Amino acid sequence: MLHSHDHAAFADSLLLWFSQHQRPLPWRRDYTPYQVWISEIMLQQTQMERGVEYFLRWMDRLPDIAAVADADEETVLKLWEGLGYYSRVRNLHRAARIIVREHAGEFPGRLEHIRALPGIGDYTAAAIASIAFRQDVACVDANVERVLARVCDIDTPVKQKENMAFVRATAQALLPPGKAREFNQAMMELGALVCSKKARCEDCPVRRWCEAHHLGIVHERPVPAARKPVSHIDVATGVLVHQGRIFIQKRPDHGVWAGFWEFPGGCVEPGETPERTVEREFMEEMEFPVEHAGKITVIHHGYTTYRVTLHCFFLRLRSGTSPAPVLHAATDHRWVRFGELTDYTLPAGHRKLADMLATDLRLPALLDG
DNA sequence: CACACGTGGCG
DNA sequence: TCGCCAAGTGT
Known part of the structure; x- marks a missing residue:
């Protein structure tokens, strides 16, 4: 069971693991708000490996916010072709023009301003605020949900409202002040590499605090939501x-x-x-x-x-x-x-x-x- | 709040 | 072949 006095140790173990095992990725070099933003939008519902080539091509063609704002819709659509969920790129295009017009071309650093941009929801706003601007706000995506559903042994569908609120609060409580950039990425990286659908608990740096692991039911968590037939x-x-x-x-x-x-x-x-x-x-x-x-x-x-x-x-x-x-x-x-x-x-x-x-x-x- | 929105990889 | 899903958002 994860108690509040374990929070610091949990974060320490996780951060040490992340420093040793994180994948080298093009958007993990400079952490400019622009690059963090583009990577976050591209990675929504998208496999990391596919995102890399699109990201590099995008940055080569549109190296800054002004370039996006100046580009026409045909150009940004073509750069997104094959990635899917194309409203992402349309919203991104609109957002670039808003940033030029209302924020003097500078990506806004305040969470509420980030969240107000089209295409940016709760997750992405928190991700950009923490990863690009080092604000102490936890972000919750499907990885974080899965990790905490196992750590906390949540036995009902994790998408339920109460569970989401609990997951969000837990993630925020675990976040060590000043290390949000590393902590948030570490939680997601852990979910992607170790605490994935097929969990590799033997490699997990935080298994000693994982309730589902102690109970031997990691594979039963998270409880999936009901799905409509295809x-x-x-x-x-x-x-x-x-x-x-x-x-x-x-x-x-x-x-x-x-x-x-x-x-x-x-x-x-x-x-x-x-x-x-x-x-x-x-x-x-x-x-x-x-x-x-x-x-x-x-x-x-x-x-x-x-x-x-x-x-x-x-x-x-x-x-x-x-x-x-x-x-x-x-x-x-x-x-x-x-x-x-x-x-x-x-x-x-x-x-x-x-x-x-x-x-x-x-x-x-x-x-x- | 349920549903639409794309795609390719994987077991 | 087929279901599941991978760093969600807008309506």
Whole structure:
């Protein structure tokens, strides 16, 4: 059991472990508010390893807040392509402009000002305040929740309100004043490397204070929240080829994949074949009458709450059709050469499809024909 | 407060 | 193949 007189020893053990085992990461060098901010947003719901390459590319292209504020939306979206949860980058872009306008371009150091920026919630505000500005505020993410659910043997779903309040208070009580930067990162690093889903208790620097470890039920903590079942949908999309070019359109400014470019398509309705879906969607969305020119592939793609089977087809315009679309589901369109597809920001499933086109032997003939 | 929001890795 | 999930936020 973790008593208040153990708090200092707990923190000491944890901090010693962190000093020896922390991973060297690009945002752990200078701890500038800008770099801490970008890394925190990038790492939300994202694997550390994937975050590193995106972070380095971002810093290379946009080295400071002013550069972000000056960049256009296309640029920041392209830098985020493939990371997911794209509202993060839109909020980040807005926040950079707010910082320039309202904070003279300097990242704000007060917790309430940090928290007020778009895209920054309780966790990220505390993370930036502590890691960049060394304020004594504990941050609580899924790692901290998991660690403390085990240390304190919380036997109900940790996401419950009372549990969250308890976890937050415990994290704050454990935090040694003046060492918030190291302590908060140490708690998260412990959760990532040792107190992970499959716990490695033999390597844990704080197991002597861990209730679940004493009880031998670490694997039963934290108690997960109930989950909704994952649903499955079929989607069909078409690569429309005409006079050496491929048709793409730009999605609306709101909703999923806002501002992304895509091959048109839509959900396969009950009783409908994917072939028919594509014909219907191309007529509804662009008023294009199309004919099929071959099935390309089927792409399986998973999302948080549903799985998609994406049926992909080559299409041609019916002879005599004007290549000028009447857009009903998009804000813009392009007829692009194959090689230009890399310049546009596509959802991951469509990016996969675009990559497959590179090796499809039918495409050159269609482009010529 | 439940739900939407992306993606790729892993067992 | 498939469910779970990885440094959450906005509505």
